[in-house]
Every structure is written in structure tokens, then in C-alpha cells.
Amino acid sequence: MDQRTTFKALHQNTSPLFIANCWDPLSALIIEQAGGKAVATTSWGMSNHQGYKDGEQLTFDHVLQTVSAILKMITIPLSVDIEAGYSADQNQIIKHIIQLADLGVAGINIEDKPSHQSSLRDIASHQALLQAIKQALHHRGFKHFFINARCDLCLQPHWTEATLHERALAYQTAGCDGFFIPGLTDTAMIKRLTALLSIPVNVMLLPGFSDKQVLAELGVKRISSGNALSDHVIAQQESATKKLLEEHTVEFLFEQPVLTTRLSS
Secondary structure (H helix, E strand, O other): OOHHHHHHHHHHOOOOEEEEEEOOHHHHHHHHHOOOOOEEEOHHHHHHOOOOOOOOOOOHHHHHHHHHHHHOOOOOOEEEEOOOOOOOOHHHHHHHHHHHHHHOOOEEEEEOOOOOOOOOOOHHHHHHHHHHHHHHHHHOOOOOOEEEEEOOHHHOOOOOHHHHHHHHHHHHHOOOOEEEOOOOOOHHHHHHHHHHOOOOEEEEOEOOEOOHHHHHHOOOOEEEOOOHHHHHHHHHHHHHHHHHHHHOOOHHHHOOOOOOOOOOO
């Protein structure tokens, strides 16, 4: 079974697929060696660790180089967060996705809010984009490539459940393999959403919203940590650096050994 088929199958188990998100080769390798069945990049984390803000501030070439390096370090399926596609041009977005597929990526997250605007792309336009992406992938022989349609509706100041369902059904009709709805924590709404769709629903963990068993009972098939792990690592580095510079001691830095085994020579 190839990586794409494996990745798609991981969304069909009784227990939801839990995704810890990475931002570089080492973080991806650590996730695999900790027991991750698959891994996905976080654009927020990848940008932050390179000194940029999220929102397609990195060039796509930089993303491509990082993804290529990650794939050389891991053996589990990799999904890539491509934000809104790193372009406003449909053909260029499709080209970017084909480049990732050619590298061996198992899937992507693509969102419906272009980075240069505050509002979401209109439903019909985004549905057409998703359909074009799916058709291009099929044409190139990547029929098992997983398109996780991220919907940022719940991150907008005003939204309704009716609009959420409208977008979810439109993206499903476009041929997407999963529906990702960060910011949705209302359990009743989640249950109605999973009952509405025939494709897997993906949610993002937030403080107080992390019970895997509850999410499984609601019908959720994929759970993402988002930028939480990346932010935690940065916070730990900030704390350790401050202590090092203020106390002029290094003993605490050797309290935990590095356990990750490098795969490359």
C-alpha cells in the first residue's frame, strides 16, 4: 500500500486519526519516532521558525524545499498545509499542488480564505477551484491524493450553521476527501456536521477541547494539533534562553537527553 492509500485509509478507522503538526525535518522525525501514524505541516509553525508571520509570507519555493527535506527524514505519510495555495491564480495553485504530489506528499490542506483578504472566497468560486484541483490530480495519476478542504468560516466574526453546511456540502460535491473546520467547538454542531457529510470531518484541538473519545463519539475522523506544538516549543526555548542568560548556568539544559535517532548520515 503506497503512502497516499495508507493516508486515506487512516481516516476510516473507528478511532480518529490524530495529527501532530510539524514545521521542519527534525520536528517531523520526532513525531514519527514518538508513534505518529502520519504527520502534517503547520504553515504557522513553518513560518514562525523561519522568522516570518503566517499568511503566505514564505515563498512557495521555500515551502517546497522544506517539504522535500522532511520527506527525506520520515517514512510515514505527509500532508502539507498550503494555506490558500500561495497564489491568486488557479493554474498556479494547481501547479504548486502537482509539485507536492510529484515529491511524494500524501495530501494537502487548502483553505477558503485568501491570505490577502479578510473574508472567505465565495462558495461557488472555491468549489470550482477544488474541482479543478481534483481533476488535475486525477489527470496526472494522483487519484488517491488527499484534499482536506479547510473552511475558515468559524474563524470569522459572524457566521451561521446554515452557511457552514452550505460550504461543507459544496466542498464535498467538488470531490474533496475531507472537511477541516478549525474553530468549531460546539459538540452539537459537530455531530450534525459529521452526520451531514459522507467525507471525514477534521477538527483542531483547543484548550478545553481535546477529548479524543468525545470527538470520536461525535463522528470526527481526524484531529489536528495545529500550531500548538510549534508554539509550545518556541515558548520553551524562550524560557530556557532567558534562564541561561540571566543565571549563567547550563546544568538545567542537560536534564533531558535528546532521544531522536537521525535517519540521515
